[in-house]
Amino acid sequence: MxxxxxxxxxxxxxxxxxxxxxxxxxxxxxxxxxxxxxxxxxxxxxxxxxxxxxxxxxxxxxxxxxxxxxxxxxxxxxxxxxxxxxxxxxxxxxxxxxxxxxxxxxxxxxxxxxxxxxxxxxxxxxxxxxxxxxxxxxxxxxxxxxxxxxxxxxxxxxxxxxxxxxxxxxxxxxxxxxxxxxxxxxxxxxxSVRERLSELEERTERLLERNRIARELHDSLGHALTLAVVQAGAARAAADPEFTDRALEAIEETGRAALEDLEQVLLMLRDTGRPAGPRPALGQADRLLESARSSGARVDAEVTGPLEDVPEPVSREGYRILQEALTNVLRHAGPVDVRVRIAVERARLRLEVRNSLTGAGSTAGGAVSTAGGGGSTADAVRAAGGAVRAGGGRGLRGIRERAALLGGEARAGRDGDGWLVRVDLPLR
Incomplete structure (x- = not known):
């Protein structure tokens, strides 16, 4: 003292x-x-x-x-x-x-x-x-x-x-x-009051930027790591060389995409003055669907309307929302049946991801069509998927935040015997 x-x-x-x-x-x-x-x-x-x-x-x-x-x-x-x-x-x-x-x-x-x-x-x-x-x-x-x-x-x-x-x-x-x-x-x-308001606005902008970068990292790396864990665990459990090769190829492709996303985020953090490369948009949604299929999920996708007419910010956020929704399916439900609907309407973009709450019936498609090691590789994928189901809780919140920033709306909940994520984003 x-x-x-x-x-x-x-x-x-x-x-x-x-x-x-x-x-x-x-x-x-x-x-x-x-x-x-x-x-x-x-x-x-x-x-x-x-x-x-x-x-x-x-x-x-x-x-x-x-x-x-x-x-x-x-x-x-x-x-x-x-x-x-x-x-x-x-x-x-x-x-x-x-x-x-x-x-x-x-x-x-x-x-x-x-x-x-x-x-x-x-x-x-x-x-x-x-x-x-x-x-x-x-x-x-x-x-x-x-x-x-x-x-x-x-x-x-x-x-x-x-x-x-x-x-x-x-x-x-x-x-x-x-x-x-x-x-x-x-x-x-x-x-002065004006300076305090200006400082508050700058602080808010910094927080929003930090939250946006955190969402980018969470969605991109979370998706890649979820797929990698599921594929690696399934390959180890299946003990089938052909399945292992396909799983490693899927892990390599997913990891490469995640590294590209990470590089873009690091460029924003470093503020080097170099322009950031193009960020993924809904036009690359096929990459997400194939990644989910390679993890054992049977994905039924439907796209209606011209995706090229979707404004770039809406398209980018729509891609991340779809990525997080598919990641949540694999993390919490495993390789189940998934129905994806992307609809470009007159004044809005609607995204729907519906999945069953049980792995029954999800035994076809993607990398799970072969059997080996004394059991179905689909069972191996389901067993591996259980390793990443714990935790969570941030995915749906991130989806809602992305939708709210664009003036849209996101809803998620049980829909009959399944789980439905529905997001509406205004095009203007």
Whole structure:
């Protein structure tokens, strides 16, 4: 727990002090012109504090001044690399130019406050340092070595014991004033409502982009890994060379496609400036259907309407939705009968994937037409499919999210003795 003297060991205490003293430069320079700094009275000091205010307010109207003040406040008023304590990630001080009259008004108020507080701290610092020198002079017999507001009466060696007192008071005043100025900076130089809304929009865009990339990875790699696990497990269980060759060929093709998708996602993450390659669309749906068939599912597909008329964003998302729906079938139901319907209608694209909830009857098609190893390879595929049925829960949510982003609707649930996923996406 920090003690009462801990501010004395923090570099930020002294950078705040310097920040305050810099604010006193303008009134001191103005005072050199009028009314002068030769034995100024209390009225003169009051005039010195007031005269530069119009000039400071006029300077605050320049938009870039707010940026300069914000950068100074961030560097000198808050803990950072120069401090001995861990700094805040966001001090709450904006470093952007003024974008409205409200920003200019707050910047003007901050600059006037900084000038007045700096002048006050400069005067207090000068008086306390002069008083400390007077104590040193009194200890050696000459109390007139300095001329502070408070005079030291007489002289004597015991005054040496009081020399540190003004210095400690000065440090305490500096620490307190610096802390107050840091709070004022958050209020007067903090982000405006417009900046907060802009920051919120940027954060939302980043989150949406991260979610989109996560969906891409989940759909592409999840599909590839599901097929690979099913095919590899089935090949091992079937113990049939011909089936094993077909399974390895399917795994190779699926893995190559997944690597291409992964490369596109990595290009987006790296932001290298290179244009990303074309992403798969519904025109390549046959690749998904063949992958599902090679995993033992008997897929009956029906496509109606011109797929080339589907807008590119809708076609891309439709491909991913179909990919996730087929992956869910293999993951949770195994190599069952699947009916896929893709319909391009006048104002919408409809995708339907219906599968039975039992593996009975799914013994034909694709790579499961041979027998070996003392049993049906379809049984081997079903056994392998059970290894990937655990878990899940993100697939349907990803389908709904993709549909919602395009203004569409996705529904999933039991349909008689099967399971139906139906997605409607608007074409406009």
């Amino acid at each position: 920090p003690g009462p003297l801990s501010p004395l060991t923090r570099a930020v205490t002294y950078t705040r002090w310097l920040h305050l003293l810099v604010g006193a430069i303008v009134p001191i320079v103005c005072a050199m012109v009028y009314p002068g700094l030769v034995a100024p009275s209390a009225a003169d000091w009051a005039l010195i504090a007031v005269l530069p205010v119009p000039l400071v307010l006029a300077v605050a109207l320049v938009p870039s001044i707010r940026r300069a003040e914000g950068l100074q406040a961030r560097l000198m008023l808050f803990p950072g690399p120069h401090a001995r304590v861990r700094g805040e990630e966001d001090p709450g001080v904006s470093a952007t130019p003024s974008a409205s009259w409200s920003d200019r008004a707050r910047t003007g108020a901050w600059m006037v406050l900084r000038m007045e507080a700096g002048l006050a701290v400069a005067l207090v610092s000068g008086q306390l340092m002069a008083f400390s020198l007077s104590l040193v002079g009194a200890a050696v017999g000459d109390p007139t070595v300095a001329d502070p507001f408070l005079q030291v009466p007489g002289s004597g060696w015991w005054y040496a014991l009081l020399v540190p007192a003004p210095v400690l008071v000065l440090l305490a005043v500096t620490a307190a004033a610096g802390a107050l100025m840091a709070q004022a900076a958050r209020r007067l130089l903090g982000p």
